[in-house]
Amino acid sequence: MSTEGKKSVNIIMVDDHPIVTEGIKSLLMDHPCVDVLATFNHGLPCLPFLASHNVDIVLLDISLPDVNGIDLCLQIKSQNPKTYVIALSNHAERSIIVSIMQNGASGYMLKNSPVDEIKKCIINVLKGKLAFTQAVKEIIEKPALNQFKKPPKITKREKEILALIDSGKTSMDIAEILFLSLSTVETHRHNLFQKFGAKNAIELLKLVKEQVVI
Template sequence: MINILIVDDHPLILEGLQNLLEGNNEVKILHTCSNAIEAMAAIKEELPDVALLDINLPDINGIELCKKIKEEFPGVLTVALTTFSERSYINKMIEAGASGYLLKSSTKDEIVNGVKQVYNGGMYLNVPTNSSSIHLDERPPAPMLTPREKEVLNLIAKGFTNPQIAEKLFVSVLTVNSHRKNLLGKFEVSNTAKLIKLAVEMGLVD
């Protein structure tokens, strides 16, 4: 059972999420909070495994809250749950330490799957990559990728682990490890979070 904290200043959203996830045997809502102050107090009271954060909050925004949680409670994993699909918000949340990004239009299965993927050490992005708010001319140049590297990149972005990717693509874990290292090298980054951030900026993630 994965214990989650939900932070949103709209009572109807909180009630809706509680009803949506009620009875699920994989996640449990540990706390619901309407602002950052309540959220930090709740975390101190009992640590959740994953915190779902709205970005538009009344005291400090979800990006700053994400930073505070990662600074004070580094073991708590954070995921944005918001209406904002703009790439700038996605990038800022990942830079703040978030391990996932979900839109409020996500289905129950998408939310649960995102929480599970993040809890198991992956990253999860469930956002459109063709939003009209995305400025194509701001994208940095993309490196040349092989078809297989593109497949691996998309699966990494969806939060799959190396063994899971190997199973899906019918290759060995060592082969997936090699592809992951090649991707880090081609994007000139040192970790998965930076890899996904750049892939989102470049529009390479499905």
């Protein structure tokens, strides 16, 4: 592991799994230019330590007994903006990865990642780059399923009913205006709710305006 001529890279670990902590610590301590200053099995105690020590990198778990790692990341970056935070977690959900990155993390590693990938992530973060292990890259790059989801198709009659709902008309009003039975209007409304996954008329109109031009 190259550290760009830096004498020592100071790291702390915040993780409540001793096996993981000791394993990563042993891995990092094998390098002469890396110093694991401390390990914490709870999140909040690391904050006063960071306030009184020069720490380059925090390896941070997401699930901690006393605080959510995503929230803690934001606290760490607010208190120590020059300290890098790398998430080290078992969570492989895209939303979690995105959330902690939005809170200031510089990288995300899965705990089962190969040793070389973990080392590479640390090097890249020290160079000012965002760093992810390969599995995390694949999760991030894979588009959300609804990204390419086509908007629901709506019929001419449904468009008419939507326009009337948007103008504040009740089902009874719509039935009279369109010369339909009340049950027919209610059936159309029910079908529209299902197509857009809406729970009520307000949500339905919002979703329609986001996805379809009436």
